[in-house]
Amino acid sequence: MLFLIIKRILLGFITLFIVSLITFVGTEILPGDACTTYLERQAFGEQLEACYRRLGLNVPAYERYVSWAVNAIQGDFGYSLSGEMPIKEVLGPRIKNSLVLASAAIFIGIPIALILGIVTALWRDKLPDVAISTVTIFAMTIPEFISATLLILIIAIWLEWLPGIVIVPTDVSFLELLPNIILPVIAIAMIMTAHMARMVRSSVIQVMASEYVQMAILKGVPYWKMVFKHVLPNALLPAINVVALTIAWLLGGVVVTEVVFNYPGLGRLVIESISNRDLPTVQALAIILASIYVSINLLADLMTLMLNPRLKTLQIRK
Amino acid sequence: MSDIIQKVKNLSIGFKSKKGEEILILKNISTKIKKGETVGIVGESGSGKSTLALAMMGYVKHGLYTIGGECEFNSSNLLNMKSKDLEKIRGRKIAMIPQNAGQALTPNLKIGYQIDEALQLHSDLSEKEREKKISELLNKVRLPSPETIALRYPHELSGGQQQRVAVAMALAGTPDLLLLDEPTTGLDVTTQAHVLELLNFIAKDTGTSMVYVSHDLGAIAQVSDRIIVMYSGEIVLEGPSRDILKRPIHPYTHGLLKSIPKLSLAGLPESMPGSQPQPGIIQSGCSFFDRCNFSEDKCKNNSPQLEFLKELNTSVRCFNYEKLLKESQFNQNVNKIKNNSNDKEILNLSEVSISYAKQKLLDQIFNRISDDNPTVKDININIKKGETIALVGESGSGKSTILKSIAGLLRTKDGLIRFDENRNLSSDLKERNPNDLRIIQLIFQNPDESLNPNHTVEEIIAQPLKLYFGLKGEELNKNIIDLLQKVRLGEFYMSRYPRQLSGGEKQRVAVARAFAAKPDIILCDEVTSALDVSVQAAVLNLLQQLKEDFGTTYIFVSHDLAVVRAISDRVAVLYQGRLCEVGPSNDVYKFPSHPYTEVLLGAVLEPDPDIKPKLVAEDIVEEKPPEKGCSFQGRCSRIVGDICKKEIPPWQLTDSGNAIRCHIPIKELQKEQF
Numbered sequence: 003m004l005f006l007i008i009k010r011i012l013l014g015f016i017t018l019f020i021v022s023l024i025t026f027v028g029t030e031i032l033p034g035d036a037c038t039t040y041l042e043r044q045a046f047g048e049q050l051e052a053c054y055r056r057l058g059l060n061v062p063a064y065e066r067y068v069s070w071a072v073n074a075i076q077g078d079f080g081y082s083l084s085g086e087m088p089i090k091e092v093l094g095p096r097i098k099n100s101l102v103l104a105s106a107a108i109f110i111g112i113p114i115a116l117i118l119g120i121v122t123a124l125w126r127d128k129l130p131d132v133a134i135s136t137v138t139i140f141a142m143t144i145p146e147f148i149s150a151t152l153l154i155l156i157i158a159i160w161l162e163w164l165p166g167i168v169i170v171p172t173d174v175s176f177l178e179l180l181p182n183i184i185l186p187v188i189a190i191a192m193i194m195t196a197h198m199a200r201m202v203r204s205s206v207i208q209v210m211a212s213e214y215v216q217m218a219i220l221k222g223v224p225y226w227k228m229v230f231k232h233v234l235p236n237a238l239l240p241a242i243n244v245v246a247l248t249i250a251w252l253l254g255g256v257v258v259t260e261v262v263f264n265y266p267g268l269g270r271l272v273i274e275s276i277s278n279r280d281l282p283t284v285q286a287l288a289i290i291l292a293s294i295y296v297s298i299n300l301l302a303d304l305m306t307l308m309l310n311p312r313l314k315t316l317q318i319r320k
Numbered sequence: 321m322s323d324i325i326q327k328v329k330n331l332s333i334g335f336k337s338k339k340g341e342e343i344l345i346l347k348n349i350s351t352k353i354k355k356g357e358t359v360g361i362v363g364e365s366g367s368g369k370s371t372l373a374l375a376m377m378g379y380v381k382h383g384l385y386t387i388g389g390e391c392e393f394n395s396s397n398l399l400n401m402k403s404k405d406l407e408k409i410r411g412r413k414i415a416m417i418p419q420n421a422g423q424a425l426t427p428n429l430k431i432g433y434q435i436d437e438a439l440q441l442h443s444d445l446s447e448k449e450r451e452k453k454i455s456e457l458l459n460k461v462r463l464p465s466p467e468t469i470a471l472r473y474p475h476e477l478s479g480g481q482q483q484r485v486a487v488a489m490a491l492a493g494t495p496d497l498l499l500l501d502e503p504t505t506g507l508d509v510t511t512q513a514h515v516l517e518l519l520n521f522i523a524k525d526t527g528t529s530m531v532y533v534s535h536d537l538g539a540i541a542q543v544s545d546r547i548i549v550m551y552s553g554e555i556v557l558e559g560p561s562r563d564i565l566k567r568p569i570h571p572y573t574h575g576l577l578k579s580i581p582k583l584s585l586a587g588l589p590e591s592m593p594g595s596q597p598q599p600g601i602i603q604s605g606c607s608f609f610d611r612c613n614f615s616e617d618k619c620k621n622n623s624p625q626l627e628f629l630k631e632l633n634t635s636v637r638c639f640n641y642e643k644l645l646k647e648s649q650f651n652q653n654v655n656k657i658k659n660n661s662n663d664k665e666i667l668n669l670s671e672v673s674i675s676y677a678k679q680k681l682l683d684q685i686f687n688r689i690s691d692d693n694p695t696v697k698d699i700n701i702n703i704k705k706g707e708t709i710a711l712v713g714e715s716g717s718g719k720s721t722i723l724k725s726i727a728g729l730l731r732t733k734d735g736l737i738r739f740d741e742n743r744n745l746s747s748d749l750k751e752r753n754p755n756d757l758r759i760i761q762l763i764f765q766n767p768d769e770s771l772n773p774n775h776t777v778e779e780i781i782a783q784p785l786k787l788y789f790g791l792k793g794e795e796l797n798k799n800i801i802d803l804l805q806k807v808r809l810g811e812f813y814m815s816r817y818p819r820q821l822s823g824g825e826k827q828r829v830a831v832a833r834a835f836a837a838k839p840d841i842i843l844c845d846e847v848t849s850a851l852d853v854s855v856q857a858a859v860l861n862l863l864q865q866l867k868e869d870f871g872t873t874y875i876f877v878s879h880d881l882a883v884v885r886a887i888s889d890r891v892a893v894l895y896q897g898r899l900c901e902v903g904p905s906n907d908v909y910k911f912p913s914h915p916y917t918e919v920l921l922g923a924v925l926e927p928d929p930d931i932k933p934k935l936v937a938e939d940i941v942e943e944k945p946p947e948k949g950c951s952f953q954g955r956c957s958r959i960v961g962d963i964c965k966k967e968i969p970p971w972q973l974t975d976s977g978n979a980i981r982c983h984i985p986i987k988e989l990q991k992e993q994f
C-alpha cells in the first residue's frame with residue numbers, strides 16, 4: 003500500500019516535470035521571445051540587452067530552465083512582463099478568487115447532485131425521476147455562455163437583484179466579493195450539478211440492478227437499510243473520481259464563465275496572459291494548473307483505494 | 321392440506337413490448353411444493369425457470385409484471401403482499417441461494433456482516449449468540465476456520481467458498497423453503513459435486529423443502545425427488561424424478577436426455593434440431609411442434625393441455641405421450657466418432673513453460689522471463705494430424721493458458737512449439753508470419769465476446785478470407801456462402817448482426833470464421849460451455865463433421881468431462897499447469913489410474929439418480945503449484961509419503977499407451993480402480 007502511494011506520488015512529480023519541460027520548450031520554439039514581444043518596435047540595442055539581462059534570457063536555454071525550475075519549486079516564478087511585478091503576487095489573489103468560486107460551487111453543487119442523482123435512481127421512471135431528469139438533461143445541454151448571459155439578463159438587468167458583472171479589484175476581501183459571486187456560482191453549479199447528478203443516477207441504477215442487491219431484497223433487508231448499506235457505498239465509489247475531475251476543472255478556472263462575468267480568477271488570467279503573450283505567466287499557470295490536476299487526482303485515487311476493500315487487499319497481497 | 325408449503329396457481333408473468341403488446345414469459349403455471357420435498361425445475365435458457373423461482377418469493381424483476389395468478393405461501397398470496405410483510409417472509413421463511421454467489425454477495429461488506437444481517441433480521445439472538453451462530457453456520461457449510469472467513473470480503477474467497485457462504489446466509493433464517501437458482505453452475509466439477517452433497521445433507525438434516533432450478537439434468541438428478549420440465553414458459557412434464565429421467569414421456573425431455581453426453585458412452589449424442597421459440601411468438605399449436613420427432617398433424621393447430629396421469633403420478637403436456645409410454649426402455653444412441661488421425665506429427669510442444677509472474681525491471685530490459693515456479697511447466701505433447709486431443713482439469717489448471725501460447729497470444733518462458741515436424745513457431749506473435757497465424761485458429765467460449773457486434777455475419781467471415789487469401793468480389797461471396805452452408809446456416813444469415821442470432825447460431829458463425837482460414841489446427845476453448853445441452857450436441861456434431869471433411873486437428877479444452885469423452889481421441893489431464901496423465905480417451909475413461917483423474921471422473925454428475933458421484937478428495941483451491949514434488953500432493957488421497965513432496969513423479973507407461981505421472985507403481989494404480 004505504502005509502496006503504491008509513493009509510486010503514485012513519484013509519478014505525479016514526473017508528470018509535472020514533463021509538463022514544465024513541454025511548456026518551456028514550447029515557449030522557446032515560438033518565434034520571438036518575451037523581450038521582443040514586450041518591447042515591440044523598441045526591441046533592439048541597449049533596451050533589448052537590458053531586458054534580456056533583467057529576465058535572464060542571455061544565458062543558454064537549459065541553464066535558464068534549471069534556474070527557473072529551482073525557483074519555481076520555491077514558489078518563485080519570476081516576473082510577469084506586463085505588470086512588471088512578481089508573478090507570485092499576480093497569482094496569489096487569482097488563486098484565492100478561483101478557490102472561493104470553486105468551493106462555493108462545490109459545496110452547493112455536490113450535495114444537490116448526490117441527492118438528485120439518488121432520488122432519480124430510486125424513483126426511476128416515476129414522476130420525480132422524469133421531472134428531475136428533464137431539468138438536468140436540459141441544464142447539461144445549454145452551453146455555459148448562454149446560461150450565464152441569461153442569468154445576467156434576468157437577474158441582474160431585469161430584476162436588478164444582483165450585480166451582473168464583477169467590477170472589483172482583483173484583491174478584494176472575501177466579504178466584498180460575496181455578492182458578486184452568486185451569479186457565477188449558479189452558472190457553474192448548474193452545469194456541474196447536472197452532469198454529476200446524471201452520473202450518480204446511472205451508477206446507482208447499475209448497482210440497484212446488480213445481483214447482490216436483488217439478493218439483499220430476497221434476504222428480507224428493509225428498503226432503506228438496503229439503500230444505505232448495500233447500494234450507496236458501491237454506487238458512490240466510482241463517483242469519487244468524477245467529483246475530483248470536476249473540482250480540478252473548477253479550480254483550473256472556468257474560463258468561459260469567468261470571462262462572461264468578468265470574474266478575476268485563474269481562468270481569466272490564462273486568457274489575459276495568452277493574449278498579452280506574457281510567457282513567464284503562461285509558464286507559471288501551466289505548472290500550477292498541472293499540479294492542481296495531479297494532486298487532486300492523486301487524492302481521489304487514494305480515497306478510492308482506502309474505501310474499496312477489493313483494491314486494498316489486492317495491494318496488500320502483492 | 322397442511323403438507324403443502326407453496327402453491328402456485330395459474331401464474332402468468334410477462335412484460336410489455338416496445339409496441340405495447342403483452343408478452344408472456346410464464347403461461348398459466350400451477351404447481352405445488354410439499355414439505356420436506358426437493359423439486360427440480362429444468363429447462364433451456366429462457367424457458368422461464370428463474371422467473372418462476374423468483375415469483376415463489378414474491379419477487380418479480382424490474383420490467384416484468386404479474387398478469388394473473390397467485391403464489392401462495394401459508395395461504396397468503398405473495399404477489400400482492402405489502403413489502404413490509406414480504407420482508408418478514410423473505411430470508412426467514414423462504415430463502416434464496418443465487419446462481420452466482422460471487423456477484424450476489426455485496427462487495428463492500430464482510431462475510432460475517434452479511435450473515436449477521438440475516439440473523440439480526442430473522443432471529444432475536446443477542447450479539448454474543450449471533451457471533452456463535454455465525455461460526456456454527458460457517459462450520460455447517462464446511463468452511464475452514466470460520467472465525468477468519470467471517471472477517472473476509474467476498475472477493476477473498478474462491479467460487480466454491482462463496483457458494484457455501486450463500487448457503488450459510490440462506491440457512492441463517494432457518495427457512496422452511498429454500499430456492500436455489502443454478503447454485504452450482506459455473507463451479508468446477510469437483511466443487512459442484514461437493515456443494516450438491518452439502519445441499520442433500522442439509523435437506524435431510526433440517527427437513528427444508530427445496531426448489532432447485534437448473535439447466536443441468538445431471539445436477540437435478542442428484543438432488544430432486546420431483547422434476548418439473550419447462551419449455552417456453554409452460555410446464556410440459558412434471559413427475560417423480562426417477563420416472564422422468566429413466567422413462568421421459570414428453571418428446572422434449574426425451575430429446576433433451578438423448579442429447580446429453582454420458583461418461584459411460586463414447587461418441588456423440590444425437591442433437592435436437594431447432595431452438596425454443598422467442599417469447600411473444602404466438603403459435604397456434606404445440607410450442608414444441610417444430611422440434612418434435614413424434615409430432616402429428618393435430619399438434620400443429622391444437623395446443624395440448626397438461627394432463628394428469630394418476631397411475632404414474634405424472635403430468636404431461638402432449639397428445640402423443642402414449643407412444644413414448646410404450647417404448648419400454650429409454651435408450652440413448654451415440655454416433656461413434658471416427659479416429660482419422662494418422663501418424664504424422666502436426667504439433668509438438670516440448671518442455672513448454674509459461675509464466676504470468678510480473679517480471680522485474682532487469683528482466684524486462686533484457687526481454688527474458690524468470691520464474692522458478694511458473695504457472696505452466698514442462699508440457700510435452702505430441703499431436704498427430706487429424707486427431708482431437710482434449711485438455712481437461714479444474715479451473716486454474718492452465719488449459720486456456722496453453723491454448724493461448726500455442727496461438728501466440730502469450731509468450732512462453734521456455735520450450736519449443738513446433739509445427740509440422742520442422743517449423744518452430746515463435747513465442748512472440750509479432751514474429752509469426754501470416755502463414756503461421758493462418759494455420760492455427762481459435763474458437764472461444766463466449767461467441768458474444770468474440771464476434772464484433774457491429775459487423776454483419778458476412779463481414780465477420782469475409783475478414784479471414786480477405787486477409788489470408790486476398791479474395792474479392794464474386795469469389796469472396798461464393799466462399800462465404802459455402803462456409804455458411806458448411807455450418808448449416810442459410811445464405812440469408814449474411815446480413816444479420818450477432819445480436820440477431822441465437823447462442824448456437826453465433827457459435828456456428830464463430831466456427832465458420834475459424835474454418836475460413838483453412839487452418840490445420842483449431843483450438844477450441846470451452847466452445848460449448850455457454851450453450852444449452854440440445855444446442856451443444858448440435859455444435860459437437862458439426863465440429864466432428866467438419867473435422868472429418870477437412871482433416872483438421874482439434875485441441876479441445878473443456879471442464880465437462882462427458883463432452884470431452886464424446887468428442888476426443890486422446891485426453892491430457894492437467895493439474896496446476898502440470899501434466900498428470902496423457903492417453904487415449906477410451907483408456908483414460910475406462911481405467912482412471914492417476915489419482916487426480918479418479919477425482920475428476922468421480923465428481924461427474926450423470927443425469928441418472930442411480931449413479932452417485934464419488935467424492936475422493938477435498939475441493940480445496942490451491943493458489944499456486946507446489947515448489948517441489950508432485951503437483952497434486954496437496955489434495956491426493958493416495959499420497960505415498962515424503963517422496964511425493966520432494967520428487968517430481970516419473971512418467972510411467974501402461975500397455976494400452978497411457979502415460980501416467982505418479983510415484984505409485986503402475987500395477988498398483990491399475991489395481992485399485994473403482
Ligand SMILES: Nc1ncnc2c1ncn2[C@@H]1O[C@H](COP(=O)(O)OP(=O)(O)OP(=O)(O)O)[C@@H](O)[C@H]1O
Nearest residue numbers: 335345364365366367368369370371382383384599
Ligand atoms: N426484465 C426483463 N424484460 C424482458 N424480458 C425478460 C426480462 N427478464 C427475463 N426476460 C425474458 O424472460 C424469459 C425467461 O427468463 P428466465 O430468466 O426466467 O429464464 P431461465 O429459464 O432462468 O434461463 P437461464 O437458464 O438463462 O437462466 C427469457 O426469454 C428472457 O429473455
Ligand code: SF4
Nearest residue numbers: 606609612619638639
Ligand atoms: S403435442 Fe405433438 S408436437 Fe407437441 S410434444 Fe406432443 S407430439 Fe410433439
Ligand code: SF4
Nearest residue numbers: 950953956964982983
Ligand atoms: S505422486 Fe504422490 S501425490 Fe502425486 S498423485 Fe501420485 S501418489 Fe498422489
Ligand SMILES: [Mg+2]
Nearest residue numbers: 369370501502
Ligand atoms: Mg436463470
